[in-house]
Amino acid sequence: MEEVSFSRDYFIEMDVRSQDAYELAKEWFDEVVFTKKLVLEGSPDWGELKERIKELLRRYGKVALLVVTKKPSLIREVKNRNLKTLLYVQGGDMRVNRFALETGVDALISPWLGRKDPGFDHILARIAARRNVAIGFSLAPLLTAKPYERVQLLRFMTKTWQLVDKYSVPRFITSSAKTRWEVRSPRDLMSLGMNLGMDIPQARASLNFYPRRILEGLSSTSSSRT
Numbered sequence: 001m002e003e004v005s006f007s008r009d010y011f012i013e014m015d016v017r018s019q020d021a022y023e024l025a026k027e028w029f030d031e032v033v034f035t036k037k038l039v040l041e042g043s044p045d046w047g048e049l050k051e052r053i054k055e056l057l058r059r060y061g062k063v064a065l066l067v068v069t070k071k072p073s074l075i076r077e078v079k080n081r082n083l084k085t086l087l088y089v090q091g092g093d094m095r096v097n098r099f100a101l102e103t104g105v106d107a108l109i110s111p112w113l114g115r116k117d118p119g120f121d122h123i124l125a126r127i128a129a130r131r132n133v134a135i136g137f138s139l140a141p142l143l144t145a146k147p148y149e150r151v152q153l154l155r156f157m158t159k160t161w162q163l164v165d166k167y168s169v170p171r172f173i174t175s176s177a178k179t180r181w182e183v184r185s186p187r188d189l190m191s192l193g194m195n196l197g198m199d200i201p202q203a204r205a206s207l208n209f210y211p212r213r214i215l216e217g218l219s220s221t222s223s224s225r226t
Contacts, residue, residue: 011186012211014172015064015088015109015136021177022060028185031215033086034060035176040069043077053083062215064088066109072099079103086218088136091119101127106214109136109176112156119156125163134170134214135160137206139192140182154195161196170213173206 013029016022017037025032036056038044056063064086067078072095079087089100091111097119100108108128111119120135128135137157142150164171173193177183186207193203 010212011207012172012215013174013183013207014107014211014214015066015138015174015176016183017066017176017178018180020180021175021183024180024183025175025177028183031062031211032060033062033064033215035064035066035088036085037066037068038078040067040071040074040078042071043074046081050083053085057084062086062218064106066090067105069096072096075100075105076103079105086214094119098124098127101131101133104131105133106217107134107136107172109174110138110141111135112153112160113141115156116152117156118159120160120163122163122167125167125169128164128169129167132170134172134210135164136176137161137171137173137193137196138176139174139184139189140176140178142192143182158196161193161198165197165202170210171206172211172214173203 011029012031013025014033015035016025016032017035022032022034034056053063066088067075068090070093075089086106088107088109089096089105091097091108092113092115097108097111101124142153145153173189175182175184189207190203193206
């Protein structure tokens with residue numbers, strides 16, 4: 001069944017990680033989320049983090065925190081702080097993948113990263129659907145992978161997409177660009193989705209319908225905190 005988007009030509013980039021990447025993405029996308037990477041081995045300095053987030057919100061408007069950790073409990077700790085940002089978790093570690101989904105973060109980015117399997121199965125797909133957690137299909141790792149690694153990554157992404165589609169899991173396609181050279185246009189990101197098995201409406205919805213739902217959730221949550 002064809003998915004209906006709010007507007008055919010309204011595109012959102014959900015994950016760019018530098019000022020120059022943000023500026024270029026703004027030329028191609030109607031909305032752009034700036035992502036701050038947060039590598040955690042223990043609890044951060046919450047006061048310092050909140051001040052940094054305030055600065056980022058003033059500059060970019062829509063901000064995500066990307067938590068990178070081997071300690072699942074830190075994910076819940078960050079989520080409970082209500083920091084007025086989207087909360088992403090970097091996938092790869094299977095315990096982290098599952099805990100992120102069960103905790104109900106906004107998105108799990110590339111659950112297959114650094115693995116020899118997709119890092120995502122039927123059980124996790126059901127949890128993601130139930131908890132309304134999006135799966136982020138990131139282009140960035142493909143750009144630096146060796147040919148054999150790229151084939152593996154595409155296979156894992158394709159298998160994950162099949163589960164996402166089967167269980168109606170929210171999702172988005174993103175560049176996850178750390179520099180302006182990694183930013184890609186909506187057309188290019190849609191092409192990635194189609195290479196994974198999406199049809200055109202599904203690829204478009206991954207840059208439009210699902211990102212808008214996620215951002216609407218952020219807006220309503222932020223309003224309830226003010």
